[in-house]
Amino acid sequence: MQSPPVDDMSDIYDLVIVGGGPVGSALSLMLARAGLRIAVLEARKPVPVSGDGRTLALSYGSRLILERAGAWPEALQPTPIQTVHVSQRGGFGRAVLRASEMGVPALGYTVSYNSLSNVLSDSLRETSVEYMWDATVVRVEPAVGETLIDAQFAAAPRRLRARLAVLADGGRGVLAQPHAAEAVASMRVKDYAQHALTTLVRSQHPHNGCAYERFTPDGPTALLPVRDRFALVWVAKQAQSERLLGLSDSAFLAELQQQFGDRQGRFLEVGARAAFPLSLRYAREIALPGVVRVGNAAQALHPVAAQGFNIGLRDAWGLSRLLLQSGPHALHGAALARAYVRARRMDRAVGIGLSDFLARVFEIDRPLVRSARGAGLWLLASGAPLRRAFTRAMMFGSSR
Numbered sequence: 001m002q003s004p005p006v007d008d009m010s011d012i013y014d015l016v017i018v019g020g021g022p023v024g025s026a027l028s029l030m031l032a033r034a035g036l037r038i039a040v041l042e043a044r045k046p047v048p049v050s051g052d053g054r055t056l057a058l059s060y061g062s063r064l065i066l067e068r069a070g071a072w073p074e075a076l077q078p079t080p081i082q083t084v085h086v087s088q089r090g091g092f093g094r095a096v097l098r099a100s101e102m103g104v105p106a107l108g109y110t111v112s113y114n115s116l117s118n119v120l121s122d123s124l125r126e127t128s129v130e131y132m133w134d135a136t137v138v139r140v141e142p143a144v145g146e147t148l149i150d151a152q153f154a155a156a157p158r159r160l161r162a163r164l165a166v167l168a169d170g171g172r173g174v175l176a177q178p179h180a181a182e183a184v185a186s187m188r189v190k191d192y193a194q195h196a197l198t199t200l201v202r203s204q205h206p207h208n209g210c211a212y213e214r215f216t217p218d219g220p221t222a223l224l225p226v227r228d229r230f231a232l233v234w235v236a237k238q239a240q241s242e243r244l245l246g247l248s249d250s251a252f253l254a255e256l257q258q259q260f261g262d263r264q265g266r267f268l269e270v271g272a273r274a275a276f277p278l279s280l281r282y283a284r285e286i287a288l289p290g291v292v293r294v295g296n297a298a299q300a301l302h303p304v305a306a307q308g309f310n311i312g313l314r315d316a317w318g319l320s321r322l323l324l325q326s327g328p329h330a331l332h333g334a335a336l337a338r339a340y341v342r343a344r345r346m347d348r349a350v351g352i353g354l355s356d357f358l359a360r361v362f363e364i365d366r367p368l369v370r371s372a373r374g375a376g377l378w379l380l381a382s383g384a385p386l387r388r389a390f391t392r393a394m395m396f397g398s399s400r
């Protein structure tokens with residue numbers, strides 16, 4: 001039988017952040033100089049993250065946020081995205097979004113999930129934030145005036161107390177239901193029955209900072225510029241994805257060529273392949289007194305619009321601004337929870353709605369729908385005000 005957690009009543013934090021992934025670490029950095037006592041509990045062992053095949057496209061707005069948090073080191077080796085080219089297979093219409101049109105140095109940047117996670121958690125070493133590895137939180141329970149956080153540490157179970165617990169665990173479900181509002185405690189889930197296959201590929205022609213998104217009835221295919229390669233995100237039905245994972249390199253490159261065409265010349269090399277099952281998961285509300293959700297713990301999106309981390313970072317930024325304004329004694333209050341829900345409502349709704357819409361609408365393979373999609377792309381291509389508004393929302397999110 002598991003021993004009960006050691007409850008040191010003096011172990012009281014202003015903030016306990018559950019999960020030291022990219023969003024939890026970024027939030028800690030934003031608050032590191034606020035004079036708060038902060039602990040981050042991370043389930044992983046203290047070794048660098050490796051082996052995650054994801055490349056993340058960070059928006060220009062995310063770069064500005066990370067810079068203000070002092071967390072945009074060149075160690076990230078970001079590759080700028082100057083142009084995004086959007087098209088659909090078997091239908092007319094294509095749109096091109098350009099950094100030059102928006103007056104910004106880049107629409108966004110690509111970084112690897114591994115280096116982003118490592119750089120952010122390493123940056124916390126020079127701060128007073130207590131980043132605890134090998135600490136798996138098993139239960140978070142809001143109580144009167146404080147929140148209880150039970151965690152399994154390498155040595156023993158332990159109970160921490162905090163004015164505010166921030167769930168940044170990617171949505172794995174540690175919030176105790178009986179005492180938490182249903183809309184905050186549970187996640188709505190929609191399985192897309194698709195996988196995202198990720199890898200790096202080298203093409204005959206240089207990318208020149210151009211990213212491609214090509215919609216097909218099986219799912220979207222994205223190529224993102226990364227140093228001298230492209231990161232490929234190939235969304236397909238599960239069986240198709242498993243088949244693609246099992247192909248030899250040359251057979252895989254041949255299928256990719258067929259899928260994508262010859263805009264970049266021939267595809268010459270492919271790296272290690274990985275696949276991620278895709279679903280939409282989100283909490284209807286993201287806060288109650290003593291507990292808030294950020295990042296994938298609040299909403300995990302289909303990667304079609306490359307918004308998951310970007311929106312999660314804006315959760316962290318919005319929350320950090322409210323915490324800095326309100327001061328330590330308001331951390332457990334209902335007013336703070338309400339203000340956070342209000343501040344994030346519009347951006348979340350647009351992010352969830354847009355990614356779900358794009359994931360579904362390009363799957364429908366009927367002539368009328370194809371034409372409507374083509375018309376949408378044509379509108380985006382020919383209407384500069386619409387295109388600029390869309391690009392701005394992709395870079396900075398949507399506010400009230």
Ligand SMILES: Cc1cc2nc3c(=O)[nH]c(=O)nc-3n(C[C@H](O)[C@H](O)[C@H](O)COP(=O)(O)OP(=O)(O)OC[C@H]3O[C@@H](n4cnc5c(N)ncnc54)[C@H](O)[C@@H]3O)c2cc1C
Nearest residue numbers: 019021022023043057137169170295296306307308309310
């Ligand atoms: C194929 C793919 C491509 C993507 N591309 C993009 C993109 O281009 N742009 C973009 O913005 N987003 C993208 N995303 C989404 C992005 O990866 C996520 O939104 C982002 O990783 C969320 O970060 P997070 O810190 O909230 O959660 P996570 O990255 O899931 O981190 C959660 C952390 O919490 C820890 N943890 C979990 N449970 C516990 C526990 N019980 N106790 C303690 N610690 C715990 C985990 O070990 C982990 O370190 C993509 C996703 C996929 C699958």
